[in-house]
Amino acid sequence: MNKVSEIWDNSPAASELSENLVHIWKGRTDDSTLDVDKLHMEILSQEEKKRVSRLRSAKDKMRFIVSRSLLRKSLSHYLQAAPSEVRFTYNKYGKPNIDPQYHPENIKFNLSHSENLALYAITQNREIGIDVEYIRKVDKADKIVKRFFSKEEGEFYHSQPNNMKNWAFFTLWTRKEAYSKAMGMGIGLPTKEFDLQLVPPEVGHSNDIRAENKVSKWSLINIEVDSDYLAALATEGYDFEIYHWKFDNI
Ligand SMILES: CC(C)(COP(=O)(O)OP(=O)(O)OC[C@H]1O[C@@H](n2cnc3c(N)ncnc32)[C@H](O)[C@@H]1OP(=O)(O)O)[C@@H](O)C(=O)NCCC(=O)NCCS
Secondary structure, three states, X not given: OOHHHHOOEEOOOOOOOOOOEEEEXXXXXXXXXXXXXXXXXXXXXXXXXXXXXXXXXXXXXXXXHHHHHHHHHHHHOOOOOOHHHOOEEEOOOOOEEEOOOOOOOOEEEEEEEEOOEEEEEEEEOOOEEEEEEEOOOOOOHHHHHHHHOOHHHHHHHHOOOHHHHHHHHHHHHHHHHHHHHHHOOHHHOOHHHOOOOOOOHHHOOOOEOXXXXXXXXXXXXXXXXXXXXXXXXXXXXXXXXXXXXXXXOO
């Protein structure tokens, strides 16, 4: 077992949250032992079923069904509700939130999936965003850097040796996405105009810059997931502990 997997504990039967805790859940979306039809029928809402019907490939359908089911399962640990009873609302940019009309606990969450992994960040009373990316070769990375990254981030990326460029790209990318997702704006946010770099290359995967980032109200934390993935978490404030849970299917 490598160092990365050691931080992930088996999921607890029940769990309590407070605003000083952030729970991150990790699951696989390609688990062939899961009864996907059963999850589809028994856990997803009508609206989510409609979304499944609009997806073209069997792979995308499975990924969405499993990802939503795991989301509902993780949230049901903190809400007085079964997975199928969790109700969502969506902001105008598409960010899902828990419907406060049905669930007054003010639980906040965000999720991200890439390749075969899904990550869920859950907390209380503070905005939160998470992004995970499978590390892959990116076509036209330089163009993307120019278009989406700030001047300083671009300089950081270009200063890396060739064998570190992919790492630098996805480190910056996941931080941008996590922050944009915490803000709830997705691509509505002018990503060039904020600078979330501040990652000394020697720190590698584990980099916690809570009090140092320029977006001072926010913590931006790289999350150790698996060797083929990079992930980042953004959340309001600095004063919290992070727990890492893994679903049984991982
Ligand atoms: C909508 C967006 C957030 C999705 O990001 P993605 O990397 O394609 O996908 P992820 O797997 O990380 O996240 C998808 C999940 O985020 C959630 N989500 C959707 N819209 C969201 C929003 N506006 N804010 C926060 N979360 C959102 C959903 O739960 C979605 O999962 P679902 O489709 O299964 O319901 C993304 O397209 C986006 O706008 N990105 C941010 C800004 C940007 O331009 N970044 C460029 C890099 S610098």
